[in-house]
Amino acid sequence: MKDYQAKDIRNIAVLGHGSEGKTTLVESMLFVTGAIDRQGRVEDGNTVSDYDPEEKKRHISISAAVAPVEIHNKKINLIDVPGYFDFIAEASGALAASEGALIVMSAATGLSTGFEKAWEATEKAKTARFIAVSQVDREHVNYQKVLDELRAKYGTCIVPMVLPIGEGTTFRGVVDVLSGKAFTGSHKDRKEIPIPDDMKDAVAEAIHECTEAAASTSEELMEKFFEEDKLDQDEMIQGLSAGILDGSIVPVAPVSSLSGIGVRPLLFALAHYMPSPADRDFHGVKLSDKSECVRNAHSAEGFTGQVFKTIADPFVGKMSLLRVISGTLTSGTPLYNANQDKAEKAGSILMMRGNKQIQANQLNAGDIGALSKLQFTSTGDSLGETGKAVLFDKIEFPAPQLSMAVYAKKAGEEDKVFSGLARLCEEMPDVIVAKDPMTLETLISGQGELELEIVRQKLLAKFGAEAVFKDPKIAYRETIRKTIDVQGRHKKQSGGHGQFGDVKIIFSPTADPAVDFEFEDAVVGGAVPRNFIPSVEKGLRENLVKGVLAGFPMTGLHAKLYDGSYHPVDSSEMAFKTAARIAYKQCINASPVLLEPIMHVEVTVPDEYMGDIIGDMNKRRGRILGMEPKGGKQVVTAEVPQAEMFKYATDLRSMTQAKGSFTMTFERYEEVPAMNAQKIIDAHKADLEEDED
Numbered sequence: 232m233k234d235y236q237a238k239d240i241r242n243i244a245v246l247g248h249g250s251e252g253k254t255t256l257v258e259s260m261l262f263v264t265g266a267i268d269r270q271g272r273v274e275d276g277n278t279v280s281d282y283d284p285e286e287k288k289r290h291i292s293i294s295a296a297v298a299p300v301e302i303h304n305k306k307i308n309l310i311d312v313p314g315y316f317d318f319i320a321e322a323s324g325a326l327a328a329s330e331g332a333l334i335v336m337s338a339a340t341g342l343s344t345g346f347e348k349a350w351e352a353t354e355k356a357k358t359a360r361f362i363a364v365s366q367v368d369r370e371h372v373n374y375q376k377v378l379d380e381l382r383a384k385y386g387t388c389i390v391p392m393v394l395p396i397g398e399g400t401t402f403r404g405v406v407d408v409l410s411g412k413a414f415t416g417s418h419k420d421r422k423e424i425p426i427p428d429d430m431k432d433a434v435a436e437a438i439h440e441c442t443e444a445a446a447s448t449s450e451e452l453m454e455k456f457f458e459e460d461k462l463d464q465d466e467m468i469q470g471l472s473a474g475i476l477d478g479s480i481v482p483v484a485p486v487s488s489l490s491g492i493g494v495r496p497l498l499f500a501l502a503h504y505m506p507s508p509a510d511r512d513f514h515g516v517k518l519s520d521k522s523e524c525v526r527n528a529h530s531a532e533g534f535t536g537q538v539f540k541t542i543a544d545p546f547v548g549k550m551s552l553l554r555v556i557s558g559t560l561t562s563g564t565p566l567y568n569a570n571q572d573k574a575e576k577a578g579s580i581l582m583m584r585g586n587k588q589i590q591a592n593q594l595n596a597g598d599i600g601a602l603s604k605l606q607f608t609s610t611g612d613s614l615g616e617t618g619k620a621v622l623f624d625k626i627e628f629p630a631p632q633l634s635m636a637v638y639a640k641k642a643g644e645e646d647k648v649f650s651g652l653a654r655l656c657e658e659m660p661d662v663i664v665a666k667d668p669m670t671l672e673t674l675i676s677g678q679g680e681l682e683l684e685i686v687r688q689k690l691l692a693k694f695g696a697e698a699v700f701k702d703p704k705i706a707y708r709e710t711i712r713k714t715i716d717v718q719g720r721h722k723k724q725s726g727g728h729g730q731f732g733d734v735k736i737i738f739s740p741t742a743d744p745a746v747d748f749e750f751e752d753a754v755v756g757g758a759v760p761r762n763f764i765p766s767v768e769k770g771l772r773e774n775l776v777k778g779v780l781a782g783f784p785m786t787g788l789h790a791k792l793y794d795g796s797y798h799p800v801d802s803s804e805m806a807f808k809t810a811a812r813i814a815y816k817q818c819i820n821a822s823p824v825l826l827e828p829i830m831h832v833e834v835t836v837p838d839e840y841m842g843d844i845i846g847d848m849n850k851r852r853g854r855i856l857g858m859e860p861k862g863g864k865q866v867v868t869a870e871v872p873q874a875e876m877f878k879y880a881t882d883l884r885s886m887t888q889a890k891g892s893f894t895m896t897f898e899r900y901e902e903v904p905a906m907n908a909q910k911i912i913d914a915h916k917a918d919l920e921e922d923e924d
Contacts, residue, residue: 368489405496448473564616640699736790750790759795833866
């Protein structure tokens, strides 16, 4: 593969709903351009971009893969992105590395949730869009209906750049509207034919639409269009390219990925009309003087780049996929990681085609490649030349939606499990492994059950470590509702020095429920010697970790030590700690209650799902705080017990056809209703007894 300059490179993320033909289309593009000798099939597990064992087994993409092709003296770096919602984070890295997106939709199913999510993601990332309508050769397909559906949803920006000859089982070719040429067949059977007579009106209308769209991008072109009712080829390219870049034009083309019909005209359009890396600027901060700067493919300030994906392999080592933002990367370039503030040394420079590694002498500005064996670099990190490094904005990955507690299946394999998970988190940056400070469980968090199951399977296959995922524990707490005056007296005589400690304490709820513990020293007259008072406080604090009701940690407790007695010989720090514990246990008589964490939840959904969401929240003991429109959707704000939110990500996806999303943060603790409290207490006591056995 030869070196390409930025103006001749196209970085294209291939997005869309799951199982609508993205990987098959990328495979067809590789075959059409001669990058591979034989077109693989997802069902056979032999495609270039689905190379992971889990992808082959499940027949779905789970990780973004780069597949470069060469056509018309242009290099197109295709990034095949998974369509299943559990792997939505893969799109974040792919869009950060791309100027354009090819959104694939099935002609058989029409607009889907995955398509709409891809559109929203590209809109947020300000990425140029091109739509490929796949599976046009399926039975009962109506291509015009697909176009009408797109226009009804997204308006006049939808422009047909290629038209199908026939549709459904009669689909046999395409008309390239801009060149005015018609082709049937594909590969060796591809041949040019005259535009069919029954299509001439449709082609003329499409040419007019394309010309009008191109003219609308500048006053100069609009004036010529009004005067002559046409534009020449260069003006069409200029206008359409400008409109695609600013998002006012979104071209549409039909393809059959399996037969290859329409793939070559689609590639031609991507190569000639989609933006190049030279059309994009990256804003960052110079590491040397902390000043703001802009880097782009025109910059001559030296090499800068950003890692958008990491591949963790126990045999090959870590592979860091990066996009070169400015300058040229060679084997002699001294690398520096701006995020970690450390020098780096790469093993080699590579270009990737799926998991195939192609040795490269250099990577030019705008191109995509890989560096092996970087020691400190993670996904999203910025690399640059030593002394010239620039810190670019981190890539934003979606927040995890589902958490599970993770344990090693076999005792003694904890290190193996958690070191393997740390490696996998490098290639799946939306998966987070962290210890819950409240329950002390290690939690693994991701987008959904499928993603976490993939992590578990990868952990076993790649690192030979077997993990078990369980529902996480809820960080319940206990507190008291009454004030009680108690005595804790500890006396033990067993020959020689004995043990004696005596305290009188008033336990009451704290004024601020958020305060875990308050200790008040109100002793007068030396009833408890000053040197033993800290021992009383320490004894109480040590026992707060286990409440009197069910054994959950105690919170909101005020302890006022006001009296007691001591023995000049037998009293000791340990004796007074024991006396404090005896006093604390009497809090069972202070109306102890169980508290549960209440979460602040914001659910964003289309209007039509509002009733279902509110009804479901009520079933979860939630309180609706408000609703407000935002970005064409509704945001429902509620407070819900954490115990009712297990696997809400899965339930919400089911209720809204995956069109809903939510965020959840801790708000406060509240008393558990009595009927629920007893069940929790009984279950927790049973767990404690099981642990003791």
